[in-house]
Amino acid sequence: MTKLVEFLSSHLPFLAAVPHWALYAGVTTAVALGIALGAVAPLAGFFTFAERRVAAAMQARIGPNRVGPQGLLQFPADAVKLLMKEDIVPAATDRVLFVMAPYVCFAGSFLTFVVLPLGATIYVTNLNLGILYILAVTSIVVIGIIMSGWASNNKWSLYGGMRGAAQVISYEIPVGLSILTVIFHTGSLSMVDISEYQKGAGGLLGWFLFNNPFTFVAFFVYFTAALAEINRTPFDIPEAESELVSGYHTEYSGMRFAIFFLAEFANMFIVGMITAVLFLGGYNGPIVNGPHWILLKALFLVFVMMWLRWTLPRLRVDQLMNLCWKYLLPIAFVNMLGSALWAAAMPGRRFFGLIAP
Amino acid sequence: MNGVARWFRNVQEAVTSTAKGMAITARAMFDPRTTIQYPDVNIQGARLPDGYRGDLSPMSDRYRGFLHVDMDLCITCLVCEEECPIDCIVIEERRCEKVNVVSKTTGRRTLRVKEATRFDIDIGKCMYCGLCVEPCPTGAIHFTKEFARAVSDLDQLVFKFVDPTRLDPPVEETAAAKPRRVSHATHVASS
Numbered sequence: 001m002t003k004l005v006e007f008l009s010s011h012l013p014f015l016a017a018v019p020h021w022a023l024y025a026g027v028t029t030a031v032a033l034g035i036a037l038g039a040v041a042p043l044a045g046f047f048t049f050a051e052r053r054v055a056a057a058m059q060a061r062i063g064p065n066r067v068g069p070q071g072l073l074q075f076p077a078d079a080v081k082l083l084m085k086e087d088i089v090p091a092a093t094d095r096v097l098f099v100m101a102p103y104v105c106f107a108g109s110f111l112t113f114v115v116l117p118l119g120a121t122i123y124v125t126n127l128n129l130g131i132l133y134i135l136a137v138t139s140i141v142v143i144g145i146i147m148s149g150w151a152s153n154n155k156w157s158l159y160g161g162m163r164g165a166a167q168v169i170s171y172e173i174p175v176g177l178s179i180l181t182v183i184f185h186t187g188s189l190s191m192v193d194i195s196e197y198q199k200g201a202g203g204l205l206g207w208f209l210f211n212n213p214f215t216f217v218a219f220f221v222y223f224t225a226a227l228a229e230i231n232r233t234p235f236d237i238p239e240a241e242s243e244l245v246s247g248y249h250t251e252y253s254g255m256r257f258a259i260f261f262l263a264e265f266a267n268m269f270i271v272g273m274i275t276a277v278l279f280l281g282g283y284n285g286p287i288v289n290g291p292h293w294i295l296l297k298a299l300f301l302v303f304v305m306m307w308l309r310w311t312l313p314r315l316r317v318d319q320l321m322n323l324c325w326k327y328l329l330p331i332a333f334v335n336m337l338g339s340a341l342w343a344a345a346m347p348g349r350r351f352f353g354l355i356a357p
Numbered sequence: 358m359n360g361v362a363r364w365f366r367n368v369q370e371a372v373t374s375t376a377k378g379m380a381i382t383a384r385a386m387f388d389p390r391t392t393i394q395y396p397d398v399n400i401q402g403a404r405l406p407d408g409y410r411g412d413l414s415p416m417s418d419r420y421r422g423f424l425h426v427d428m429d430l431c432i433t434c435l436v437c438e439e440e441c442p443i444d445c446i447v448i449e450e451r452r453c454e455k456v457n458v459v460s461k462t463t464g465r466r467t468l469r470v471k472e473a474t475r476f477d478i479d480i481g482k483c484m485y486c487g488l489c490v491e492p493c494p495t496g497a498i499h500f501t502k503e504f505a506r507a508v509s510d511l512d513q514l515v516f517k518f519v520d521p522t523r524l525d526p527p528v529e530e531t532a533a534a535k536p537r538r539v540s541h542a543t544h545v546a547s548s
Contacts, residue, residue, distance in 0.1 A: 054386075057385075057386045057390075058382045058385050058386050060385065060388050060390055060391045060392075061391070061392050062390050062392045307379060307382060307383070310382055311375070311378040311379050311381070311382045312378060326364075327364075327368060327371075
């Protein structure tokens with residue numbers, strides 16, 4: 001990035017007058033926006049299409065297959081349709097919050113891409129607080145949800161927003177504790193360091209999933225809690241159709257609705273990526289390490305999320321809280337203690353390393 | 358059962374039932390698709406891929422599609438026209454040579470003394486109640502399984518079962534020379 005800024009200021013004379021920090025900020029923003037529009041949006045759009053096809057396959061249907069080859073152009077078509085729609089802000093809403101909310105949601109999920117490492121050297125930045133940064137930034141999403149729920153001036157939206165807040169706050173705890181099981185071993189919060197730690201043993205046994213029994217369970221606890229955090233079925237009570245019409249985005253339409261949708265589907269991919277980095281070795285895999293492994297893992301996890309969605313019915317609100325506070329939380333605590341003891345008693349040793357070092 | 362045991366059983370149940378459910382959905386992913394891509398696939402064809410039996414068979418036997426009149430069976434008794442609650446059937450008739458018609462439904466013989474010079478069903482008005490089908494003595498008027506008809510002109514929704522240009526010349530009146538009865542249907546037709 002620094003090189004790019006230097007290149008620009010030396011080759012474009014009119015930029016010489018611009019202070020260096022401003023140029024740096026401008027270039028970084030432009031690159032980030034480029035990634036957002038060029039990579040995240042099509043990816044999230046593709047997931048909306050993939051979700052429909054997967055759902056159809058599980059229900060003995062075919063799904064969208066009319067627009068383009070195998071229906072692949074369905075999501076651009078949907079996006080165009082949503083763009084063309086009238087921009088509606090209902091009369092009694094809090095206009096400023098209403099308009100802002102989708103972008104807060106989108107920003108919260110999109111900011112995490114900064115620290116996700118695609119390869120040992122392929123990342124936007126290697127924050128030494130990487131995973132903590134992700135936890136902090138993804139929590140912004142819930143602000144967007146509450147904002148939209150409140151600003152809509154609609155009881156269903158408000159219910160949805162409040163439920164979303166309650167859900168994210170509760171599930172943050174098992175998520176954090178599950179992440180700790182990994183951090184005890186790596187001793188670093190950096191996403192790159194965590195990935196690097198999982199090298200070795202056929203590119204598979206180094207994964208935290210197989211590190212010790214506690215991280216193995218932590219993987220499932222993390223995945224479940226992360227699903228709840230991004231409001232995916234079976235934990236999608238903030239937008240439970242049968243109870244709340246459409247939850248916090250009931251009043252939204254057109255492009256603002258599309259942004260909510262995009263954020264939601266981008267979140268799926270982000271959870272897939274984070275899970276892949278934390279427990280499935282990130283970019284490490286058999287044969288050649290590289291971006292293809294983490295992308296494959298993330299896409300597989302996204303598929304698992306869709307799979308779960310069309311398998312499990314939605315939980316009730318009280319069941320959701322039960323699951324978090326009575327089950328996931330104690331399990332996560334035991335995991336954390338066990339993993340800490342493991343790290344203290346046998347530093348650097350892995351479960352399969354005990355059998356055949 | 359004490360609380361701790363129940364807790365562990367709940368966890369075990371949650372894990373196993375989720376796994377079971379996911380196995381079922383995974384298997385369902387490879388099940389054959391039941392969707393028939395209708396305009397692409399000729400559903401009236403004899404045989405289709407994916408084990409589909411063809412010949413509109415997914416429709417039930419009592420499916421009420423478009424009405425069809427078998428003019429060889431029709432004895433022009435006008436029962437259907439009278440029964441129709443929305444008057445979408447219009448018949449004009451005249452005398453003809455006496456022929457015995459064997460009913461398709463009951464097998465009974467009925468004498469045909471009149472033939473239709475016009476038999477129109479406005480399928481755009483038809484509400485598919487079936488009140489014309491039930492009283493038909495010979496089973497001439499019946500439902501088909503056809504349902505697809507998009508037209509650019511409403512007139513094209515009027516099914517004409519008699520082609521006036523291909524009618525035989527009228528039978529000569531007998532010596533008794535009864536005055537030809539004007540069908541009460543004609544005023545409906547003209548309206």
